[in-house]
Amino acid sequence: MLKKIIISLFCIINFIPNCFSFEREEITNINVYEKINPAIVAIDATIPTGVSSGSGCIIDKNGTILTSSHVIDNSNNIEVTVANGEKYDALILEQTGLSKDLALIKITPKQPLKTVKFGDSSNVKVGQKVLAIGNPFGFNGTLTQGIVSRIDYKKNKIQTDAAINPGSSGGPLVNTTGEVIGINQAIYNPDDNVSNIGIGFAIPINEAKKILHRS
Numbered sequence: 001m002l003k004k005i006i007i008s009l010f011c012i013i014n015f016i017p018n019c020f021s022f023e024r025e026e027i028t029n030i031n032v033y034e035k036i037n038p039a040i041v042a043i044d045a046t047i048p049t050g051v052s053s054g055s056g057c058i059i060d061k062n063g064t065i066l067t068s069s070h071v072i073d074n075s076n077n078i079e080v081t082v083a084n085g086e087k088y089d090a091l092i093l094e095q096t097g098l099s100k101d102l103a104l105i106k107i108t109p110k111q112p113l114k115t116v117k118f119g120d121s122s123n124v125k126v127g128q129k130v131l132a133i134g135n136p137f138g139f140n141g142t143l144t145q146g147i148v149s150r151i152d153y154k155k156n157k158i159q160t161d162a163a164i165n166p167g168s169s170g171g172p173l174v175n176t177t178g179e180v181i182g183i184n185q186a187i188y189n190p191d192d193n194v195s196n197i198g199i200g201f202a203i204p205i206n207e208a209k210k211i212l213h214r215s
Contacts, residue, residue, distance in 0.1 A: 028176050032131055033143050035178045038083045038114040040171060042135040043067055043090075043105075045075035055134035055171030056080065056105070057180060059212070061112040063088070066208055067170030068185055069095045069103040080107050081140070083114070094211060101185055102208055103170075116172060119179030121204035124148055124158060132162040132184055132200075134171025142168075149199070157201045158182045164200035173202040180205050 054071030088107035146162030173182035182202030
């Protein structure tokens with residue numbers, strides 16, 4: 001009888017979910033990533049000088065994608081790679097230009113897609129934890145973390161120390177519940193991409209909501 005009890009306990013212990021080996025903050029990061037990464041795409045746009053690469057957020061299950069305007073500017077050939085590796089040609093629906101630097105593009109997927117959920121960027125606070133997901137230097141589905149370092153109300157930008165690099169533009173800046181609060185746009189670049197000094201900028205998601213209301 002005792003032998004059966006020991007064997008049963010051994011089996012129960014070995015079936016305890018792996019999450020018990022993670023800290024609470026790690027579990028938050030994992031949950032947010034697994035929730036939102038399927039709705040993030042890689043974008044490669046052919047431009048006169050070569051290829052412009054970036055990221056995008058699927059906002060409609062039928063293939064509407066929010067990204068940065070500068071990623072697709074002056075492009076007549078846009079290729080989108082979704083999370084499962086499928087590639088699609090995209091059409092431009094709308095661009096705001098470089099001042100607000102947002103754009104909508106559209107693909108025609110084979111099946112309904114996962115979508116992101118928008119938060120409210122008017123509630124963003126300096127010091128809150130944020131996560132960035134994108135395709136820096138072609139490394140698809142990269143997750144980084146940081147905090148909101150500053151809010152530039154005059155230029156309407158969220159500043160963060162979450163690592164953002166070339167290829168991250170158009171990807172989401174996310175809060176710890178998995179809501180998109182900004183669209184990653186640029187890094188402060190005083191030495192022509194020699195280093196990333198930890199100052200990145202995102203466009204508040206409420207700016208993107210204005211585009212969607214017009215569309």
